[in-house]
Amino acid sequence: MATYGAQPDAVERTRQRRNAAAAASERVLSGALRPPMRETLARLAADGAAVYDLDDHPDQYGTGAVRALERTTAELLGTEDAAFFPTGTMAQQVALRVWAGRTGIGTVALHPLAHPEVHERGALTSLTGLRTVHPTTEPRLPSADEVRELDEPFGTLMLELPLRDAGYVLPSWAELTATVAAARERDAVVHFDGARLWECTPHFGRPLPEIAALADSVYVSFYKSLGGLYGAALAGSADMIAEAGAWRHRYGGMLFQQFPAALAALVGLRTELPRLASYVECAGPLAAALREGLADAGLEWPRVHPERPHTHQFQLWLPYPAAVLDEAAVRQAEQSGVSLFGRAPFSEPGLPGLSMIEVTIAASALEWTPADVREAAGHFARHVAEVLAEQPPGGAQDAR
Template sequence: MSDTELLARCTTILPGHRPRRPAEMFSAMAAWCEANGISHDVYGEGALIQDFERKVAELLGFEAAVFCISGTMTQVTALRLAAMERGKAPVALHPTSHIFVHEGSNYQLLHHFDALSVGDRHRPWTAADITDIPDRLSAVSLEIPMREIGGQLSAWDELEAIKAHCKQQDIHLHMDGARLWEAAAGYGRPLAEIAAGFDSVYVSLYKGIGGLGGAMLLGSSEFVARAAKWFARQGGKLVHQSPYVVAAAMQFDARLASMPPLFRRTQFLYDVLRDHPVIKVNPAAPQANMLHLHLPVSRERALEIRRKLAAEHGIWTFHRINHGVLPDTSYFECYVGDNLLDTPDGRVREAVALLAAELAAAIG
């Protein structure tokens, strides 16, 4: 039986949100459009998209926002503009930045900007990571939270110090806010307070929000207008962007309202995991509704355990898993979404205990 077939038979799925089938998603979109009298935009012009852009801009405390079909395009464009404004001085990126890890050197091959890898790849930035750089910088791009290290956040006082330094030195401070919605619960602060002091912010409309795709870039009216022109130059303006906007807008408020309960569910999961030290957790305490679980077995053995738990108990423990740094270790990301929120406490405890027992048996 394939993994896809096993997953379909599982009654308990721990990570993520329950995916909607295309027919289900499109039906919900059609009903929402009918109820709200929605018309298509034309190359980004229209009430639907422009009202949603204003809503997101006001929520985060910015003058303006513009939709872009791709988060990858959104980020490198914002940083390119910042570099162009400052003599093409380099951009500071964390070693785990999405731009380094997942974007195939686009910033370099497409001549967007020069980049410096700054900080410890296993830790979020401190202010000293930025203030100690001797080079002139055009921009600093800070991911909130940092996905590749388990959803960690820079400490609030460190973040405030980074903001102050960038303002004093005329360094464009950009936020990779792909999961900013999740970070608000972790910081325990309003979105606008977190975003205050940034010159631009990118947010995703499909990760925590659950849309079909797309992103928004926020900043001053002048900066956003320039970015929109560059999106068009790069083929990022579709004749109708409304499907992507509808898919996000129709559930935006509900998804934001779900973030505090998801964070509380993450805290519950941490409590469960404390009883099973064979599973190591990063970060040590929840900072967003995501975490990394480190296992004392190889990636291949972990996949065998996943198949066994799925076949024998109907439990799906993780989606993707990575090789660990040490031999015969592995780790996976757990995003706490609707699946874990809707699973009874006892079943969560059972699932974690079964995983821990298999791991203990595997290492003797």
């Protein structure tokens, strides 16, 4: 959410109020609410027994439950091996560094909206000395022709599936296979940023191993869609993962004990992974109902992107200041016990006054019908009108 000079304590109070309203709501459409720590620990102990022997000793530097998670991940993706990393940022830095060493080319082709370019504070260049080139700046994955015609050599093509900052967008299966083939024509290796790869199978109509087989290495996250505590895995050939393990040690990723994260990830793979397809199936009708409900209630220009979501996540755009929309969302949750957007805030990523929020259709959303969403959207629109009417001359930015 844009703050326009608001003091940090005011920003924190707004965040706490939004979180409290979402937690107290009887119904929440978007996102997964994280329970308190006591409940989280109790659930982990209860659910962990179904995925691992809790009488076993805790892991030490990657043994036990951590190694079990690595083997399970490799099996699910159809790769020879996998390595657990505390963060996806570290996993991908290591993967791209390994491939640069093997290809002898320190240039990575990727989208300018890809995670290393937007969310890692320049780590790829600062820590590895690699440089990046962009086959396209369009808000989508690069095409085969764009990869084939890129006017300088690159050693690795990195594809983020889905491309989150463009709206969780995916290519078609034919487009993806053609783009990978174009990289192979240029003797480049292919790495998938698959932080959210788990939920891509409905769109592609292919199982995880067939998708992962297109790439030389794949990174997956255990907390973004699976509800884990933290952590990621890098999957690929046995020799590549062995080399990645050496770099993981150098990067400080060999933690003494990580069994809570490993157990939570194993639980997520057992319980949440099978549900993701149902979330994707619901996302289309609920996204349409959200857009229709807002438009019918008189809000200007509500847009869902993609219009038909490619996964269970999508963007909602509205031409109002983020502060107005956040206040309306909190009031709706506080007064009715119904929260459309959960803990997520609106932001203004481009023009001031044009706001966007990411919507995630997960377990709580399965209780909603399209009619429920349209009704709640109408109530939200009335709160937006109410907040706008309270704004002093100059608008919501001055009010802050």
